[in-house]
Amino acid sequence: MTTTAYAARADTRSDAPLLSVRDLQVTFQRRGEEPFHAVDGVSFDVRPGQTVGLVGESGCGKSVTSLAIMGLLPRRGNRISGTVDFDGTDLLSLSDGQMRDRRGKDIAMVFQDPLSSLNPVVPVGIQVTEVLERHRGMNRKAAMPMAADLLKRVGIPDPDRRIKDYPHQMSGGMRQRALIAIALACAPRLLIADEPTTALDVTIQAQILALLKELVEDTGTALIMITHDLGVVAGLCDEVNVLYGGKIVERGPRHPIFRTPRHPYTNGLLGSIPRLDAAGERLTPIPGSVADNLPWDHACAFAPRCSQPIAVCTQTTPELETTGDRALRCHNPVEDPR
Amino acid sequence: MLRYIVRRLVQLLGVVIILSMLLFFWLRSLPGGPVNAMLGERATPEQVARFEQVLGLDQPLHIQYVRYMGRILQGEFGTSTAVLPGADAMDIFLARFPATIELTSTAVIIALLVAIPLGYFAARRHGSWLDNLSIVGSLIGIAVPVFFTAFLLKYWFAIELGWLPVSGRQDNLGCTRITKFFILDGLLTREWDCSVSALKHLILPSIALATIPFAVIFRITRASVLDVLDEDYVRTARAKGLTARIIRGRHVLRNAMLPVLTIIGLQVGSLLAGAILTESVFNFPGIGEALVTSFRGRDWGVLQILVLMAAVVFVLVNLLVDILYAVVDPRVRTR
Numbered sequence: 001m002t003t004t005a006y007a008a009r010a011d012t013r014s015d016a017p018l019l020s021v022r023d024l025q026v027t028f029q030r031r032g033e034e035p036f037h038a039v040d041g042v043s044f045d046v047r048p049g050q051t052v053g054l055v056g057e058s059g060c061g062k063s064v065t066s067l068a069i070m071g072l073l074p075r076r077g078n079r080i081s082g083t084v085d086f087d088g089t090d091l092l093s094l095s096d097g098q099m100r101d102r103r104g105k106d107i108a109m110v111f112q113d114p115l116s117s118l119n120p121v122v123p124v125g126i127q128v129t130e131v132l133e134r135h136r137g138m139n140r141k142a143a144m145p146m147a148a149d150l151l152k153r154v155g156i157p158d159p160d161r162r163i164k165d166y167p168h169q170m171s172g173g174m175r176q177r178a179l180i181a182i183a184l185a186c187a188p189r190l191l192i193a194d195e196p197t198t199a200l201d202v203t204i205q206a207q208i209l210a211l212l213k214e215l216v217e218d219t220g221t222a223l224i225m226i227t228h229d230l231g232v233v234a235g236l237c238d239e240v241n242v243l244y245g246g247k248i249v250e251r252g253p254r255h256p257i258f259r260t261p262r263h264p265y266t267n268g269l270l271g272s273i274p275r276l277d278a279a280g281e282r283l284t285p286i287p288g289s290v291a292d293n294l295p296w297d298h299a300c301a302f303a304p305r306c307s308q309p310i311a312v313c314t315q316t317t318p319e320l321e322t323t324g325d326r327a328l329r330c331h332n333p334v335e336d337p338r
Numbered sequence: 339m340l341r342y343i344v345r346r347l348v349q350l351l352g353v354v355i356i357l358s359m360l361l362f363f364w365l366r367s368l369p370g371g372p373v374n375a376m377l378g379e380r381a382t383p384e385q386v387a388r389f390e391q392v393l394g395l396d397q398p399l400h401i402q403y404v405r406y407m408g409r410i411l412q413g414e415f416g417t418s419t420a421v422l423p424g425a426d427a428m429d430i431f432l433a434r435f436p437a438t439i440e441l442t443s444t445a446v447i448i449a450l451l452v453a454i455p456l457g458y459f460a461a462r463r464h465g466s467w468l469d470n471l472s473i474v475g476s477l478i479g480i481a482v483p484v485f486f487t488a489f490l491l492k493y494w495f496a497i498e499l500g501w502l503p504v505s506g507r508q509d510n511l512g513c514t515r516i517t518k519f520f521i522l523d524g525l526l527t528r529e530w531d532c533s534v535s536a537l538k539h540l541i542l543p544s545i546a547l548a549t550i551p552f553a554v555i556f557r558i559t560r561a562s563v564l565d566v567l568d569e570d571y572v573r574t575a576r577a578k579g580l581t582a583r584i585i586r587g588r589h590v591l592r593n594a595m596l597p598v599l600t601i602i603g604l605q606v607g608s609l610l611a612g613a614i615l616t617e618s619v620f621n622f623p624g625i626g627e628a629l630v631t632s633f634r635g636r637d638w639g640v641l642q643i644l645v646l647m648a649a650v651v652f653v654l655v656n657l658l659v660d661i662l663y664a665v666v667d668p669r670v671r672t673r
Binding site: 070072099100101102103104105108109111112113116117118119120121122123130131134135166168169179182 | 569570571573579580589592668
């Protein structure tokens with residue numbers, strides 16, 4: 001995307017957010033175990049037509065956030081608080097039935113593993129038409145040509161034949177395209193893509209990302225992109241939220257975040273990407289794993305893995321502080337990014 | 339698919355030949371024999387020898403086997419010596435078989451109708467009192483011998499309360515026979531009372547027999563639904579906002595039924611074994627009851643046919659299950 005295209009799109013965007021997540025908290029409470037805060041006070045906005053990235057490694061709470069927005073977390077064993085305001089309605093206050101009416105229609109989701117996310121014993125066509133039948137009140141006969149159209153739109157060749165295929169008869173890329181067709185069937189206003197390219201070959205990854213980008217631009221659908229892959233973020237997102245240990249640690253528009261990461265974690269993530277233009281330079285991985293986290297209550301969870309911790313990091317919780325269009329949760333921000 | 343079916347049928351032929359051989363030699367290695375059984379202990383050696391000569395039992399075993407197979411190929415399956423002396427063994431099987439089919443299929447239908455919904459809801463309410471109660475129930479089903487269940491049912495509902503008949507397959511109503519499936523015959527000839535009577539006679543034995551497949555089908559359904567509920571495609575279905583009914587039917591049960599289908603095929607063996615006991619308790623004239631009588635009377639001809647045909651049924655039902663499996667699961671079809 002060129003800068004002018006980006007600017008042009010930014011102009012058409014209204015300022016009122018489509019989705020406004022405030023202080024979202026998801027606590028897993030299993031009997032006989034310490035409660036675990038998978039998502040710990042996350043707030044962010046998504047404006048109509050905007051693409052927002054939720055970035056972080058496994059276990060940082062990005063998928064749980066998306067499932068909480070969709071109302072797909074099981075009631076049992078989970079405590080969810082905060083508000084998820086979608087176009088003026090708090091989704092968390094809706095009943096199961098009201099939420100069912102919105103899922104697949106206003107908010108849709110694309111999942112990580114396209115093979116396991118499609119029902120193996122139902123033809124792909126029916127898996128597309130069932131959404132149309134449910135939300136558009138169409139019968140199957142009327143929905144079939146529309147389903148073929150949708151498959152065509154996501155770039156599946158020979159859709160009239162493919163519509164009768166079962167998932168195992170399709171390639172990985174095609175399955176992900178089918179899942180995207182299912183998600184877009186009812187022209188949702190918000191699409192959540194949870195690592196949509198992780199299970200795919202690299203060449204296919206690029207195709208799927210290009211497809212998502214194109215569809216989002218064509219339809220004006222807002223997109224939440226959940227990923228651990230900063231390459232995906234660089235190609236797609238308007239705004240980036242970096243999550244660590246269930247909290248947002250850094251937020252900002254794409255270019256500034258990549259140019260001048262302030263949080264050591266963001267900086268570390270960028271440092272662990274191999275770069276072609278810096279041959280000979282060593283990769284610097286982030287040491288340790290999320291298992292080393294400190295509790296957020298009276299410390300920075302990232303401190304044990306941080307490249308530049310100071311004494312206060314293990315004594316007080318850093319707050320998310322906003323300056324301009326960026327936000328940061330760090331006691332000792334990076335001054336000289338690599 | 340057709341090639342596959344043909345291959346399975348050829349395998350079936352192999353099973354039958356080997357089993358017939360095993361049965362033939364095994365039965366003849368047992369002490370006593372049809373002649374002793376028929377003439378009793380006080381028969382003189384001359385009488386025994388004469389009888390053995392008439393029946394061809396004085397010949398060496400391998401010659402007896404070759405002759406036996408030769409007769410079978412000509413469509414002679416031997417003559418009964420005990421179950422219905424003088425009758426053709428195959429006729430006995432054909433007369434008894436519909437009764438057992440009626441009994442076992444009713445038992446399977448009862449088991450499916452109870453076990454699948456119960457297994458589904460036990461899995462959905464995993465860990466609840468319903469779940470625990472059903473597990474205990476199915477354990478009882480597995481642990482209690484079927485003849486004991488059969489006897490208890492007979493004692494309470496037939497003898498003490500008198501609600502249902504004690505034994506037999508139908509009251510003596512002079513019903514017309516067409517297919518020898520008594521319920522079906524009654525419907526075909528519009529002799530409604532015949533169907534009703536046959537159904538009443540079926541209730542207790544089939545409930546007793548149903549306890550065996552019920553326990554297994556319940557367990558497998560529950561485990562399988564638990565697995566499927568965790569599958570990504572169920573999450574996708576929920577993310578589409580589909581109704582609970584469609585998620586349950588199309589996305590959960592359709593996938594969860596695959597292992598259940600396999601189990602039903604494998605249960606045919608224990609169903610036939612269970613039928614022997616149930617039929618004995620209720621004097622239900624099926625092949626199970628005939629099997630017991632023929633064994634007691636050393637009626638080798640009838641016994642051989644019954645066991646062989648039971649094996650054929652077992653293999654055929656499993657073939658049917660495999661075909662059904664391919665119908666339900668497209669991944670098997672393309673293999």
